[in-house]
Amino acid sequence: xxxxxxxxxxxxxxxxxxxxxxxxxxxxxxxxxxxxxxxxxxxxxxxxxxxxxxxxxxxxxxxxxxxxxxxxxxxxxxxxxxxxxxxxxxxxxxxxxxxxxxxxxxxxxxxxxxxxxxxxxxxxxxxxxxxxxxxxxxxxxxxxxxxxxxxxxxxxxxxxxxxxxxxxxxxxxxxxxxxxxxxxxxxxxxxxxxxxxxxxxxxxxxxxxxxxxxxxxxxxxxxxxxxxxxxxxxxxxxxxxxxxxxxxxx
Numbered sequence: 001x002x003x004x005x006x007x008x009x010x011x012x013x014x015x016x017x018x019x020x021x022x023x024x025x026x027x028x029x030x031x032x033x034x035x036x037x038x039x040x041x042x043x044x045x046x047x048x049x050x051x052x053x054x055x056x057x058x059x060x061x062x063x064x065x066x067x068x069x070x071x072x073x074x075x076x077x078x079x080x081x082x083x084x085x086x087x088x089x090x091x092x093x094x095x096x097x098x099x100x101x102x103x104x105x106x107x108x109x110x111x112x113x114x115x116x117x118x119x120x121x122x123x124x125x126x127x128x129x130x131x132x133x134x135x136x137x138x139x140x141x142x143x144x145x146x147x148x149x150x151x152x153x154x155x156x157x158x159x160x161x162x163x164x165x166x167x168x169x170x171x172x173x174x175x176x177x178x179x180x181x182x183x184x185x186x187x188x189x190x191x192x193x194x195x196x197x198x199x200x201x202x203x204x205x206x207x208x209x210x211x212x213x214x215x216x217x218x219x220x221x222x223x224x225x226x227x228x229x230x231x232x233x234x235x236x237x238x239x240x241x242x243x244x245x246x247x248x249x250x
Contacts, residue, residue, distance in 0.1 A: 006035075012048045014038050014055065050127075053136045126150045129206045138199055147192035150210055160185050161222045164230060173232035182233035183243050 006025070009015040015034055017025035027035070034055075041051045090108055094100050126149045130139060148154070160181065167178050193199040204227070211224045237243045 009035070009038055009048070013052050014048065050131060050136075125210050126206070129209045133202050133206050133209075138202060141194060141196070141199065142192055142203075145192050145194055150207060156188060157222070160188070161226065164222075164226050168226065168229050173229050174236040175233075178229070178233040179237035179240060179242050182230050182237050185230050186234055186243065 006015065006017075010017065015031060015038065017027055017031060020026055037055065038051055041054060042048070086108055090100060090104065093104065130149065134142070142149075163181055164185070167175070167181060170178075172178065173182075189200060189203065193203055207222070207227065208224050211222065211227075234243070238245050
């Protein structure tokens with residue numbers, strides 16, 4: 001660990017060294033333990049400002065962090081798998097035809113680069129919106145409940161989004177199919193928020209803000225229009241008795 005990094009951590013309030021009479025920094029067992037916490041959280045991708053908040057509020061359950069880190073690695077594994085499949089197809093075409101056209105090479109590079117850039121942009125957008133609207137305790141609750149964030153792939157949410165897109169074409173949020181979708185959609189939201197109305201509202205605010213980010217609509221399976229449709233269907237489901245009315249309806 002370089003002295004520059006240690007001074008940076010001190011500047012962010014992450015670490016406080018003891019001083020000798022001569023003014024030299026000394027790190028005892030408590031400071032070393034703290035340093036290990038900082039390094040671990042940094043390896044999970046948290047910025048220093050977020051690490052400071054997490055440490056000042058008490059570390060959430062370690063299992064939650066490990067689960068979040070596992071989800072990040074799964075996402076990266078899927079990206080790498082897609083890149084490998086694209087390269088394998090290019091190699092097969094090269095072997096069969098003895099070469100690749102400039103269009104083939106451009107498309108391969110473009111598709112790989114666009115996927116990487118969109119993932120990076122979405123991750124940055126979610127981190128910014130989450131930092132703005134969710135407290136460290138909120139994010140710990142979401143992580144403990146298995147929610148990794150809008151920038152993480154989720155097959156269930158993708159399926160719900162595709163179903164919602166299909167039902168939106170009918171334009172009737174009061175249809176039995178739309179109300180059943182709203183029931184499953186909101187149950188998944190409540191699963192992440194633990195049914196906390198305040199956290200549910202915050203999650204909705206985060207989602208709406210991310211939907212407005214430039215470039216998000218490329219390949220996206222959700223939108224603010226979709227959320228409005230589900231909200232209407234959810235209201236209809238409550239009115240029909242399909243879902244109980246919460247203390248503070250989402």
